[in-house]
Amino acid sequence: MNAYRQIQNAVDLIEHHLQQELGIREIAAAAGYSSFHFQRMFQAISGFSVQEYIRKRRLTEAGRLLLDSEEGILPIALNAGYQSQEAFTRAFESYTGTTPGKFRQNSAAFSGLEPISFIGLEHRTPSDAGVSRPDIVRLERRFVIGYEYPTHLNDGQHYREIPGFYDDFGRNGRFSLIPGRLAPDMAYGVACGFKDDGGFSFVVGELCDESAVPPGDGYVKIELPAGTYAEFKAFGHADLVERTRNFIYSCWLPGSNYTRGDGPDFEITDVMHSVYPDRMRIRIFIPLL
Numbered sequence: 001m002n003a004y005r006q007i008q009n010a011v012d013l014i015e016h017h018l019q020q021e022l023g024i025r026e027i028a029a030a031a032g033y034s035s036f037h038f039q040r041m042f043q044a045i046s047g048f049s050v051q052e053y054i055r056k057r058r059l060t061e062a063g064r065l066l067l068d069s070e071e072g073i074l075p076i077a078l079n080a081g082y083q084s085q086e087a088f089t090r091a092f093e094s095y096t097g098t099t100p101g102k103f104r105q106n107s108a109a110f111s112g113l114e115p116i117s118f119i120g121l122e123h124r125t126p127s128d129a130g131v132s133r134p135d136i137v138r139l140e141r142r143f144v145i146g147y148e149y150p151t152h153l154n155d156g157q158h159y160r161e162i163p164g165f166y167d168d169f170g171r172n173g174r175f176s177l178i179p180g181r182l183a184p185d186m187a188y189g190v191a192c193g194f195k196d197d198g199g200f201s202f203v204v205g206e207l208c209d210e211s212a213v214p215p216g217d218g219y220v221k222i223e224l225p226a227g228t229y230a231e232f233k234a235f236g237h238a239d240l241v242e243r244t245r246n247f248i249y250s251c252w253l254p255g256s257n258y259t260r261g262d263g264p265d266f267e268i269t270d271v272m273h274s275v276y277p278d279r280m281r282i283r284i285f286i287p288l289l
Helices: 003-016 024-031 035-046 050-068 073-079 085-096 100-106 154-171 239-255
Strands: 135-139 142-152 186-192 199-208 219-224 227-236 265-270 280-288
Touching (some): 003 024, 050 085, 073 085
Antiparallel strands (some): 265 280
């Protein structure tokens, strides 16, 4: 079964239980993925988070009930998963631009969000301008000590925050405290500590000796296991990193014959030959099975 069909299984589960509370683990399990990996792929392909999809689908169905039935606003609100009519009204107005009462009176033309389909997406032409195809490489085990920053998948929060993590790491001289630095001109960015809710840690650091010990609070040591990796080159403007990562999880990985392996993915920035934001030299590594 291909990855798009697997994700569609999870969407079908959501649609069949749209008015019920499903945990992200249960949804991801229907696709055969971990919670975090499922959320990352869903968001890269669809453009919005799993929770955003559920919220918009519930509000869409609530809008249809407002137009096509005489059911009261409070029962519709409760059916859509809101605990009060006031909370539903705020969410509905934010989504449609009008309150439920005015929406019903005006009989406005309304489309909302239809159930999404991932079937057939493997045949689409990807929008991957400027994104390189990967080299499949074998890497030896290595160790990184770095400073740990919390971030989140929701609304692309990690893409907005990660440049600031690198800036903090350099501006405050956090690199200078790392013992046993083996490649001072190469900055590592490691995504790890994946959580069910989409939160994770992004560690900015440097390659270190196996015996090196983190220097203090906020620093962690990470083992990057030996194995097979897909190596993508993001040489150009800084926004190419985001486009490359979205391409990996929306097109390349689900359309390839590879499965993402366990462990962190990471990127290496050639600090001496990069100028932020226009001329970056970043290599992105995705573990494969």
